[in-house]
Structures are given as C-alpha cells and as structure tokens.
Amino acid sequence: MFGLIRKTKSGTAKLMALLLLMLSAMTAGLHAQPSRDRLILKDGSYQLITRYELKGDRVRYFSAERSQWEELPTSLVDWEATEKWNRAHDPDAAKLTQKPGSQNEQENGPPNPDAAEAAKLDAEEAASRSDEIARMPLVSPGLHLPDETGVWIMDTYQDQPELVHALQTNGDLDRTHDHSVVRAQIGATGGAKELIRIEGAYAPVQLHVNDPVIYVSLDQPGDDEAPDNAMTVDTHGASTAMRDKNAHSSPDSDYVLIRLTSNHNLRTATAAEIYRMTTPGHTEEIIEMKKELMPGARWMKLTPATPLLIGEYALMERLSPREINLDVWSFGVNPRAKENKDARSAIETP
Structure with a gap:
C-alpha cells in the first residue's frame, strides 16, 4: 500500500500523516x-x-x-x-x-x-x-464457602487453610436454626448475672491461629425479617428471653468477640462483662470485629481488630447500639489442639 504513494513532498507528507495516524491508534489501544x-x-x-x-x-x-x-x-x-x-x-x-x-x-x-x-x-x-x-465465594485457593447457612471460620492447621463450622448455642436452648435470635437490651448497669452459660469447659471448635477470619451467612433478598415483637430483657438481672420464631441474619448487624470465663464444666459471661462493650476502648476481654459485605450480599466477612489470646470466646451479634443477641457462636484458640472434626480443606486442581 505504501508503495502506491508517490515519493514527492506531498506524497511523503501523506505517508507520514498515515503512519502517525496508525501509531496513534495503536497507542490508544494500549491505554x-x-x-x-x-x-x-x-x-x-x-x-x-x-x-x-x-x-x-x-x-x-x-x-x-x-x-x-x-x-x-x-x-x-x-x-x-x-x-x-x-x-x-x-x-x-x-x-x-x-x-x-x-x-x-x-x-x-x-x-x-x-x-x-x-x-x-x-x-x-x-x-x-x-x-x-x-x-459459594472463593476464600482461599481451592477452598469455597459451602452452599449452607451459619457461621464458618477460616483456620490453619499444619500450614493448610481449613473451614470449620461454628454452631450457635446458649445453654439449653432448643436450637433449630443456624442463626437464631434471642434479643436482649444492654441495661444501664452491669450485673453478676451470667447471661451466657455454655456447657463444657472447652468449645468443640478450637482454632490454631490468633487472627481467624469469620464468615456469617446472610438472609437472601426477600426473606422475612425477624419479628418486631420479639421479647427483650434488661441484662441486669435478666431471667427470661424468648427466641424468635424464625431465623434471622441481617447485614446491618455488628459483631464482637467476648472472651469467656471457663470454670469447671461451664463457659460463662456476665451482664457486667457484656455491658463493657458499650464503653469506649473496651478491654482485652472484648474484641471489636471489622466487617465487610462480600460481593452478592450473601456472606459477611469478619476479622478481629486485634490478635486473639489463647482461651475461649463467643461471637456475639450486636443488633443495635443497645441490643444484642444472646444466642452466640463459641470457639476456642489453642495452637496445640487437634484438628477440628469435619474441617473442610482446599480441593486440589490439576
């Protein structure tokens, strides 16, 4: 094509203009x-x-x-x-x-x-x-969250990432959902009343890392919301609580970790300890969680604001600045613990 252009001053100018135009188009394509x-x-x-x-x-x-x-x-x-x-x-x-x-x-x-x-x-x-x-988002190479509800925690055992399922529990509640709600208002004063009482000195789930990532499944769009008439109780001397008839998981909720006291065959947290979450700074017994809504709004990602110490913990849902969910998810942190039962590992791809 270039050979058809006469090599005159005019032809050379046309050739140069054509080359500059092509170069400009190629350069624009790069950007x-x-x-x-x-x-x-x-x-x-x-x-x-x-x-x-x-x-x-x-x-x-x-x-x-x-x-x-x-x-x-x-x-x-x-x-x-x-x-x-x-x-x-x-x-x-x-x-x-x-x-x-x-x-x-x-x-x-x-x-x-x-x-x-x-x-x-x-x-x-x-x-x-x-x-x-x-x-089922990908959370680690070869490892997806399951197409299930509830709370799943990313652990690492012998240098291998694993997902473990943390069950929700609070004493003798008849748990029929992976995410039930027992509403309670944080009272103006704390008390010695044990609001969280979980059987067993140690949780079935024991993590081997001090910086776990927690994933909470969320209600699908269009799901019924929790009833507005759910019974609430004051955390000071609270003695009764009614569990919602339906499971409810909201992206508007915040979460905190509470370090539980482990005595004999119980893990407990008192109203006074729970009340501390309303005070600035908290203590090492209460750890704030950073939350991130994952693409698709089907899962919420939670990470502790500070590394965890060895011990027993409960993940507590904060429904509002003055209202909490007493039905919690418990786990422990112990780097020397055995591998968790039914942990899900990465699937190797060829």
Missing part, C-alpha cells in the same frame, strides 16, 4: 482496550460487561447485569484469559461497544442478531454463575 463482553478474573469468576476503560491501577467497567458502572483493581483481572475468551466467542465484540465519551453506536451500524442472541445466553449464564459465586 483503553476495546470493550469485550466478559472480564475474566484470576479466581476463575467473570463479570459480564458492555465496555471498560483503564484508569491507573483500576479498571472501570459497565456491568451488563446491574446496568451500572463499577470498578476493581487491574491486578485481579486475568487479561490473557479475557482476551482469549472474547476473541474465541465474539471477535466482533469491539464493534458492539465503545469507550465512554466516544460517539454512540449509530456509527457502527445495526447490531448483529447472532451476537445479540449470544449476549442474551451469556447474560443468563452469567446471572446463574454470579449467584453461584455469591453463594
């Missing part, structure tokens, strides 16, 4: 790749998109599922897999979408019906895949 219909992540999941653009160390994309702009770090994207999949499944994807700010799709002509049908099937598949990922 803002044409949009594809899948953005594949390194954990094997993917986002269904209509377009994307790079902004520093983040990629900004328009979600075809949620119809809104979202962002994530570029380091999470498997660019090679993204390019390979998009070229194999939709080589004309670049013609269907454009970088935001450019001229609209009218310049690209009418949409391809076959591509539209393929996009529809991809959207259905992506929706199913997204729901599966939300229900």
Whole structure:
C-alpha cells in the first residue's frame, strides 16, 4: 500500500500523516482496550460487561447485569484469559461497544442478531454463575464457602487453610436454626448475672491461629425479617428471653468477640462483662470485629481488630447500639489442639 504513494513532498507528507495516524491508534489501544463482553478474573469468576476503560491501577467497567458502572483493581483481572475468551466467542465484540465519551453506536451500524442472541445466553449464564459465586465465594485457593447457612471460620492447621463450622448455642436452648435470635437490651448497669452459660469447659471448635477470619451467612433478598415483637430483657438481672420464631441474619448487624470465663464444666459471661462493650476502648476481654459485605450480599466477612489470646470466646451479634443477641457462636484458640472434626480443606486442581 505504501508503495502506491508517490515519493514527492506531498506524497511523503501523506505517508507520514498515515503512519502517525496508525501509531496513534495503536497507542490508544494500549491505554483503553476495546470493550469485550466478559472480564475474566484470576479466581476463575467473570463479570459480564458492555465496555471498560483503564484508569491507573483500576479498571472501570459497565456491568451488563446491574446496568451500572463499577470498578476493581487491574491486578485481579486475568487479561490473557479475557482476551482469549472474547476473541474465541465474539471477535466482533469491539464493534458492539465503545469507550465512554466516544460517539454512540449509530456509527457502527445495526447490531448483529447472532451476537445479540449470544449476549442474551451469556447474560443468563452469567446471572446463574454470579449467584453461584455469591453463594459459594472463593476464600482461599481451592477452598469455597459451602452452599449452607451459619457461621464458618477460616483456620490453619499444619500450614493448610481449613473451614470449620461454628454452631450457635446458649445453654439449653432448643436450637433449630443456624442463626437464631434471642434479643436482649444492654441495661444501664452491669450485673453478676451470667447471661451466657455454655456447657463444657472447652468449645468443640478450637482454632490454631490468633487472627481467624469469620464468615456469617446472610438472609437472601426477600426473606422475612425477624419479628418486631420479639421479647427483650434488661441484662441486669435478666431471667427470661424468648427466641424468635424464625431465623434471622441481617447485614446491618455488628459483631464482637467476648472472651469467656471457663470454670469447671461451664463457659460463662456476665451482664457486667457484656455491658463493657458499650464503653469506649473496651478491654482485652472484648474484641471489636471489622466487617465487610462480600460481593452478592450473601456472606459477611469478619476479622478481629486485634490478635486473639489463647482461651475461649463467643461471637456475639450486636443488633443495635443497645441490643444484642444472646444466642452466640463459641470457639476456642489453642495452637496445640487437634484438628477440628469435619474441617473442610482446599480441593486440589490439576
């Protein structure tokens, strides 16, 4: 093609202009790749998109599922897999979408019906895949949270990550749910009354690390909320509590860890100890938890604000600044304990 251009001053100028135009297009492609219909992540999941653009160390994309702009770090994207999949499944994807700010799709002509049908099937598949990922997110290489409810804790035994199931309990309650609610209001004064009484000097679950990660399953969208007429009691001298008829797990809840007193065949916490969670600073007996809502809003991730000491603990749900759930999840921290029964390990992939 270049040989057809006459080597005159005018021809040379045209040649240089053409080369500069091509170079400019190539350079623009390096900074803002044409949009594809899948953005594949390194954990094997993917986002269904209509377009994307790079902004520093983040990629900004328009979600075809949620119809809104979202962002994530570029380091999470498997660019090679993204390019390979998009070229194999939709080589004309670049013609269907454009970088935001450019001229609209009218310049690209009418949409391809076959591509539209393929996009529809991809959207259905992506929706199913997204729901599966939300229900069973990857929390460690080869290790997913189970498609179950309740509280699961990430432990490490002999250098191997494991998930263990912590059961909810408080004394003699007839537990029929993985997340039941026994509401109690934090009284104006503490007391010696033991509000938490759990049989056994040690919890069945014993962790081997002092920085566990705790995952709490959440109610699915549309689930019935806990009854508003649940009975509440003052923690000072409280003697009765009525458990909600239905299980209830809310993303609005906060959580704290309370270090239990282990005497004889009981693990206990008094009203006075629980009341300390309302005071600034707390003590080493009460550990605040950092919470993070995981993508899909099906799980909440909790991490202790400070390392845990060896001992027995209860994960307590704080329903509001003045209201708690007395039905707790107990575990211990003992690096020399045996491996937890029924712990779930990572699945090796070939």
